[in-house]
Amino acid sequence: MTISLTEAPFDPGALLTAFTRGRSETGAVATFTGIARAEQGATAVLELEAYPGFTEAAIGKIADEARGRWALHDVAILHRVGRIGPGEPIVFVATAAGHRRAAFEACDFLMDYLKSRAPFWKKEHGPDGERWIEPTAQDHADRERWG
């Protein structure tokens, strides 16, 4: 299992290739890549702040919960921090399992928790100034689907 934060842009394709390599018993790998939206020009830059150490530990607990719920062979989560431009990947989640259902569901679960519970502070910089963002009602509703 790998959980990491990076200030540098990343290539989701290269991450998927590395994550998939060398598996002979894994029948399914599911991935999710989140990309920073421009919001029709309203967001020029997204600024994401984490608490190094604390943030990875909190994400690790979410990943452990996923491993308790589904029979996963592996999990990888990479999250950008710092300043992120529109169109740049911001998060990559990959799950590996024997069969597809566990891989799909665990990936979905991980994203719902990351979007609503992970210790990040996110600020949008746009032409009208800057504003801090909190999870939306939809983000909370998405997480509550998992009980």
Next chain:
Amino acid sequence: MARVLLFGPLRDLAGWRERQIEADSLSALRIVLAAEDADLGEAIGGPGVQVAIDQAVVRGDAALTADSEVAFLPPMSGG
């Protein structure tokens, strides 16, 4: 002397991210911060602001040592 960290909107409000502050407990630290900056003092006691000491979330008061790291964590944005 504790190392105090502010995140997100708290950092913008205070105008600093990290400082060394003399305090032997979390409650004493809150008093020092409020005396210097009333807005910050109020904000760190606000709803949804969690406190972590040495990266573990605490509730209520707690003792601080010379190398304690105290982080004030406003409501999180999620990833």
